[in-house]
Amino acid sequence: MSEHKTEPGASYPPSEQAIRAIVQEHQSLWRILDLLDQLLSDMNVNEQRPDERLLSTIFDYIQYFSARVHTTPTDIELYRRLGEKSPETVPLLDKLAEGYVIGHEKLQELRSCLASCIERWPEGREQFSHALARFTEALRKHIRKEEGVVIPKARKFLDEEDWRQIIESRDVDDDPLFGERVRDEFRELRHQIISLTPESLGGLGLKHSSQMTAPDASQEILSIKGLVSSYGQIEVLHDLDIRVNSGEIVSLVGANGAGKSTLLMTISGLQPADRGDMTYQGKDLLKVSADQRVVDGIVQVPEGRQVFSDLSVYDNLLLGAYTRGRTPEVMDDLERMFTKFPILSQKRHNLAGELSGGQQQMLAIGRALMAKPRLLLLDEPSMGLAPLVIEEIFSIIKGLKDEGITILLVEQNASDALALADRGYVLETGNVVVEGTGDELLSNEKVREAYLGM
Ligand SMILES: Nc1ncnc2c1ncn2[C@@H]1O[C@H](COP(=O)(O)OP(=O)(O)OP(=O)(O)O)[C@@H](O)[C@H]1O
Ligand SMILES: [Mg+2]
Structure with a gap:
């Protein structure tokens, strides 16, 4: 196990530390979902062509989030342990785990919908708009289930030793909350999103060409x-x-x-x-x-x-x-x-x-x-x-x-x-x-x- 700096909140019992971390992850994702809603309404109400670079960065972020924060969800210690101690939650946990896989497919679809929305503006708008709305809705539902059902059940059925091991399983170098490297990359993506978000939506309004930059051959x-x-x-x-x-x-x-x-x-x-x-x-x-x-x-x-x-x-x-x-x-x-x-x-x-x-x-x-x-x-x-x-x-x-x-x-x-x-x-x-x-x-x-x- 790699050494790591003491995180804020380390003096709390393991259950509190882990739950705080999960809730914090959810909150940061939720804010991005709110931003997506606003971008969607800009597009639909103000007939604004979507900003491909900003949206792609957001999709990268969400993909990164689910791939890295919740790598192969069935392996997540929390799901595993909770499933063992509270078998009646297994169907729900399985469904949530399946949601990650479906989420990835949907995200790929969303990326291609975005591309054709921009290519065939304004005809492509409606399809992209619906796909995006369905996607954010599904993700919110997922978060609500985790917070409304999984966490309360986990509080009830898991003991501090379980929680300690859950934290330990996450306590690797590339965990976004506990590991430094990924946390930095994760922050960098957030930073890009905030920079690219228009000032009217609370971002920094960084100006950039609306075209995606062509892939740099030296990259x-x-x-x-x-x-x-x-x-x-x-x-x-x-x-x-x-x-x-x-x-x-x-x-x-x-x-x-x-x-x-x-x-x-x-x-x-x-x-x-x-x-x-x-x-x-x-x-x-x-x-x-x-x-x-x-x-x-x-x-x-x-x-x-x-x-x-x-x-x-x-x-x-x-x-x-x-x-x-x-x-x-x-x-x-x-x-x-x-x-x-x-x-x-x-x-x-x-x-x-x-x-x-x-x-x-x-x-x-x-x-x-x-x-x-x-x-x-x-x-x-x-x-x-x-x-x-x-x-x-x-x-x-x-x-x-x-x-x-x-x-x-x-x-x-x-x-x-x-x-x-x-x-x-x-x-x-x-x-x-x-x-x-x-x-x-x-x-x-x-x-x-x-x-x-x-
Ligand atoms: N499944 C395996 N179990 C044990 N050793 C293996 C296995 N596969 C390859 N090796 C060994 O690993 C080494 C590298 O094999 P690899 O197949 O990667 O080489 P290669 O450069 O692709 O060769 P080739 O040009 O024959 O395809 C070889 O010594 C090979 O015998
Ligand atoms: Mg070979």
Whole structure:
């Protein structure tokens, strides 16, 4: 357990400390919900086009709040302990936990409603307005249930030892109330919201261009420092550092067994990290579940393609959008995928297992795109394919970069991968041994010898 500064209120019994913390979290969220109501009424009454930057920041904040304050809610000690001591609350707790998952989906929907509201102003207004109103209502209901039912029950059924352990389970470095790092990030988001909120609504009225700033190519999207990962007793990644900037293609080359796939799986959350830091879009990734990482835009195309052979092409693609539900938007994206990959459209009713290797690779990429990735992790997409098809796959990858998707590409086919890459890393037995721009690596003596056969 990490040492931490004594928090205000530390002299109160554990139950009081924990409940104060929860209520305080709720209050700060509630104020943001009030702000959303005001922004909504500005939009509807004054016909004001919504401020995309402010609303996106608010959505980031809410997402951060539920992902970080209540990471995988079923794990929350409070729910767990209360469920044990008061079984009749279990259905309610389950429902609340489910609410987090639904909330995340709704938030994603809300973001795309906002985008189309601005794009198709004023036609898109009504849809966004309704979606936002429903969302804030649901969140308020959730808070009321926690305060009105969960907390009173918890007061009744839990003892001070329970509360002490609840606090302890939260008492990690990245807890917004007890941990310093996340608390700082959390404050920073609040600070941005308050700065961007108009003065008429009690904010600081910071002027900014109403357009979202284009992603800055030099901005770091993923940063990994000192990463260690093992299978059982065997350490495979040793103190590894890499970074990926937004909009880049970063290639990772290295011999068999170097740890390339392990690194990708650690990023997507399928393989645990023993130590180290992993930051994605400024947020600590290591506490985020694998599913949530997909929602946040980290999507992996695994080695060996791994499509569902017994399912149709169509169903494979739909499964890619499992975090998004079967919304009209998902169905639109599905059609877009068929336009992008005509061969998949032609084979939409075939079983994936009937496709050729190249077609399966396209399906695997298409399926990943259905999850709307921001950071796409590709593990040896050219493996086992004919040269003509490899060329096609690389050209697709280039196209994805042009669409603004950031790509981390693992390849044995080092010359093609480095030619395509903005930057690259050479991995040897779990360590980065050379890094540089794609061109630098292509002309590097060691790389030429070991990986390019020159
Ligand atoms: N599930 C596992 N259990 C135990 N050891 C594993 C497991 N998966 C991989 N390893 C070991 O971890 C090391 C790194 O493997 P990894 O698959 O990450 O390498 P790679 O660079 O992707 O190799 P390749 O080019 O063959 O795909 C290897 O020594 C491998 O034997
Ligand atoms: Mg591999």
